[in-house]
Amino acid sequence: MKGRIPVAILLLLILAAVLTLVLARYGYEFQDRDAIMAPTSAQHLTGTDELGRDRTVRVAAALLIGLTGATAAAAITTLIATCFGLLAAFSTRWVAIALLLVSDLFLSLPWLFLLMMARSLLPLTASPSETAVTTFLVLAALGWPACARAIFRGAVQLRSAEWMIQGHACGLKTRQLVRLHLLPHLQSLFLPQFLVCVPAFIVAEANLGALGLGVGEPMPSWGSMLLELDNSALLARSHWVYLPIVLLVAVLLILESLTSKVETNA
């Protein structure tokens, strides 16, 4: 029962964000020139930013973009990690050493530094949606090593299981053994690894965005919304400026509790 509460809160937040976007009179990029840095009103429930854009709509869009992007990136990263881990576990010794050395290299260098490098070296003239896709793809491309290590360890342990030897003896090929027997056994590893990646990617996007390397304007993201906190004029006018950070922390806490629950059960 306890485990369902965070899921329910998260679903409610997503539902609220979707309804906000569907029922909103303006898009997230619409600039109301008559309401620059406006306080709370009937038109703009949580006020507007320095360009007159509705904050409620932008926060709702940032929540959905952040969650969708991070979830998709986590799924890709888990897939890459699975392929990498299984390849290392079932290939020759030297190939395994080379693959593990690559993952060691990625693990040993600071993640944010790598992300910053990879993200900033991409085209300068990209559209906001392209920057969003690129940002989350870069996250997915760099987030796999720790997950791959865990899957590699799990696969190596199962490699010498009796049912694997039996399968070999029955003439099954390695590919069939992996698909029919190993992957179902490793399922308990995938979900925690996937869930760990989601909040990590949301935080990484927020940090990248705060450095000006995240999702491009006018598309809203957690990172770009954090940049609003640098505007002292905006801070003096409305406390709603803190809404994105409060919501971000709430979402991360929900995901964290969900991850802990799944890890405990696994």
Add this chain to the structure above:
Amino acid sequence: MRLLLTAALRAGRILLLMLLAGAGTILLVRFAPGFFSDEREMDAKYAQAVQTELNQETEQAQSLRLIAIREVKSWLHGDFGESRQYHVPVAELVGARLRVSGLLLGQGLGYGWLLAFCTALPVSALRKGAQIWGLPFTILLAVPTAAMATACILAETGGPVVVLSLLIAAREFKFLRSLLEGAWHSPYLLQGRAQGLAPQALVRMHILPNVAPQLGALATLSIVTALGAFVPIEVIFNVPGLGQLAWSAVMNRDLPVLVAVSLLMALVIGFAGMLSTHDFTLEAA
């Protein structure tokens, strides 16, 4: 003899890690769109013939082999080449900022670990309420570094060291608590308690020596965390350190600076990993 061989192998691993980090950075930057664009191309005063020469010069400079040779030469020379944006030797740039970042990292790691350990030790011994005591660290863990730094600036309290310390403390508290919980509930400790040993004695004589190897490994992870976090912290607080230099190099596609910072990071992490390895410590003893 065996000790020397182990040390040589570990040193070789660090060297390989550094080489791969350097090669990876060169590859990444080489294939970055727009990396070789020259501002002279946009200047109308240059005639078509000069533009063609510029294009030829760029094509030559784009050769991966030539870039690698030039970088290796600059490493061997000791100045790590010349910065594209500041036009000064990279060694000079890095050297001036090394102390600032070293101090920030050292203080952040020291205070962070002190805070995490001093809280995790009593909390791990609790039978009830451990979750509530750990709640502030869970909340801190959910706050992105950049947001924490911005909040400090807005509140006009704390600085880069406070943010880095809080981040390290939040990350390590969870691991330290579970590590120490395991130690508190181990049979030999129950025996010690039953014999009436004071908690201080239990910690000094039994818990600390038993968790020391894991603490070493955890410390290495802390260094990686701190090296990742100090970039946004230095940028937001405007600290003239290596993190700020790395960020500015990334924004301006300054390859020599990027390679130097990557090599430095690989070296620090390689050394930290080597020193924290359990069997190396045992062999040295």
